[in-house]
Amino acid sequence: MVREITRDVFFLSQPSAPASPEDVGAADDLLQTLxxxxxxxxxxxxxxxxxxxxxxAFDGGGRYLVMFNPExxxxxxxxxxxxxxxxxxxxxxxxxxxTVRVRYQDRxxxxxxxxxxxxxxxxxxxxxxxxxxxxx
Numbered sequence: 790m791v792r793e794i795t796r797d798v799f800f801l802s803q804p805s806a807p808a809s810p811e812d813v814g815a816a817d818d819l820l821q822t823l824x825x826x827x828x829x830x831x832x833x834x835x836x837x838x839x840x841x842x843x844x845x846a847f848d849g850g851g852r853y854l855v856m857f858n859p860e861x862x863x864x865x866x867x868x869x870x871x872x873x874x875x876x877x878x879x880x881x882x883x884x885x886x887x888t889v890r891v892r893y894q895d896r897x898x899x900x901x902x903x904x905x906x907x908x909x910x911x912x913x914x915x916x917x918x919x920x921x922x923x924x925x
Contacts (some may be wrong), residue, residue: 790818791825792838794875801836801876804922808835808842808857810898815840816855823853830875832912834919837876845916849909856893859917862902863890872915872925881925885911 795801808816815835823833823846832847846855866887873880889910892902905913918925 790821792818792822794822794826795837795839796876798877798924800839800841801919801924802922803836803841805834805836805841805843805920808844808894812840812842812844812857813896815842816844816846816857816896819844820846820853820855823847826875831908832916833875834916836919843920845913845920847909847912847916849905855896856891856913857895857898859891859893859913859920861889861914861917862892864888870911872911874915874925877924883925885914889913 819833819835819838822838823830835842835844843858845859846853864886867884868887869882870885871880871882888906890904891913895901
């Protein structure tokens with residue numbers, strides 16, 4: 790189901806709780822909502838649709854990925870970026886990392902790791918900020 794985008798700054802500023810297998814339906818809604826906004830959005834965290842769980846969905850370069858409980862294990866190559874967000878008006882400057890190594894769980898809650906570079910790495914970092922209650 791496509792859900793409404795949350796713009797409540799207080800809610801978005803709260804860290805999200807870990808996701809569990811019971812949250813797979815929310816992840817499906819997250820992906821459907823992202824796809825509905827794909828013309829102006831490349832990634833979303835579950836709190837953007839009102840679900841305070843550590844789930845992100847993003848365009849990984851033509852293939853959409855959903856991660857449960859993602860965490861950055863390693864990062865390298867800092868750079869300055871300017872980003873926008875569906876939840877906020879305007880854009881903001883922030884520091885991102887060119888390459889990130891991420892541990893996460895897939896839809897079956899199997900632990901995975903992956904290394905992401907460039908724009909997909911930037912998207913992951915933005916969405917993980919959402920999970921941590923950080924708004925840029």
